Amino acid sequence: LSIISIRTTGIEAFRLNxxxxxxxxxxxxxxxxxxxxxxxxxxxxxxxxxxxxFNGRAGSLAAFTTLKPESVTAYEIxxxxxxxxxxxxxxxxxxxxxxxxxxxxxxxxxxASVLTNAxxxxxxxxxxxxxxxxxxxxxxxxxxxxxDGKYKDFSAANAATFAGKQLKQAPKQQWGLGTSYRxxxxxxxxxxxxxxxxxxxx
Numbered sequence: 001l002s003i004i005s006i007r008t009t010g011i012e013a014f015r016l017n018x019x020x021x022x023x024x025x026x027x028x029x030x031x032x033x034x035x036x037x038x039x040x041x042x043x044x045x046x047x048x049x050x051x052x053x054f055n056g057r058a059g060s061l062a063a064f065t066t067l068k069p070e071s072v073t074a075y076e077i078x079x080x081x082x083x084x085x086x087x088x089x090x091x092x093x094x095x096x097x098x099x100x101x102x103x104x105x106x107x108x109x110x111x112a113s114v115l116t117n118a119x120x121x122x123x124x125x126x127x128x129x130x131x132x133x134x135x136x137x138x139x140x141x142x143x144x145x146x147x148d149g150k151y152k153d154f155s156a157a158n159a160a161t162f163a164g165k166q167l168k169q170a171p172k173q174q175w176g177l178g179t180s181y182r183x184x185x186x187x188x189x190x191x192x193x194x195x196x197x198x199x200x201x202x
Contacts, residue, residue, distance in 0.1 A: 001017070001054045002016070002017050002018075016064060018054055018066070020052065024069065026046070026048060028046035029046070030042060030045075031043055038082045039079060039080075040079065040080045041078070041079050042076075042079075042080070043075075045073070045074070045075050047074070048071065048074065049071050049072075050069060050070040050103060052066065052068050053066075053067045053103075054066055055115050065114065067115060067117055068117050069101065070117070071099070071101065072097050072098065072099045072100070074095065074097045074098075078091065087134075090128075090129075091130075092128040093126070094124075094126050095125060095127070096122065099120055100120050101117045102120060102121050103118070104168060118154075119153050120152050120153040121149060121150065121167055122150055122152060125147045127143070127145045128144050128145075129143040129144075130142050137184075138179070138180075138182075139179065140179045141176075142176065142178070144175040145174050146173050147167075147172060148172070149167030151165060171200035171202040172200050173200045177195070177196045178195040178196075179193070179195075180192065
């Protein structure tokens with residue numbers, strides 16, 4: 001990364017050359033079992049990795065920061081079902097995502113927007129969806145998801161910033177509804193669709 005910052009007066013403010021690299025090997029394990037012909041149960045655990053980086057929008061050399069990598073360990077258990085001779089599908093799962101060195105954009109003491117590593121965080125919730133073939137022509141779907149997101153592992157100096165706060169961009173609930181109808185017209189058909197989606201406060 002090479003930065004040369006020039007003020008509006010044409011005077012150079014600062015320059016910086018920075019080089020770094022990050023790497024990580026991730027893994028995933030899973031198990032599933034067919035409880036009966038129509039019900040599949042599964043469980044999985046996996047890790048993920050977002051590379052480190054640089055705050056390239058820093059307004060001064062003092063504001064420049066190097067980001068540590070962000071990592072996550074994700075756990076999930078769930079059921080996938082097919083009912084009513086295949087006319088109804090119902091899936092549900094429970095998940096826990098454990099983040100370390102979360103990368104977030106925030107304002108620093110000078111009012112500049114900077115990308116930095118915040119505290120760690122844990123997200124957990126339930127996701128459920130249903131798809132019903134009501135008639136040969138009419139299909140209906142619905143889904144709902146919840147997120148319980150909490151910051152953790154923050155220092156005493158950052159308690160006022162993170163303690164008790166809802167995780168950024170993590171609505172506690174969101175849901176969707178959808179329906180489609182196929183109207184036969186001769187050898188072809190016309191398909192009508194309608195969808196609604198709600199995302200909670202965040």
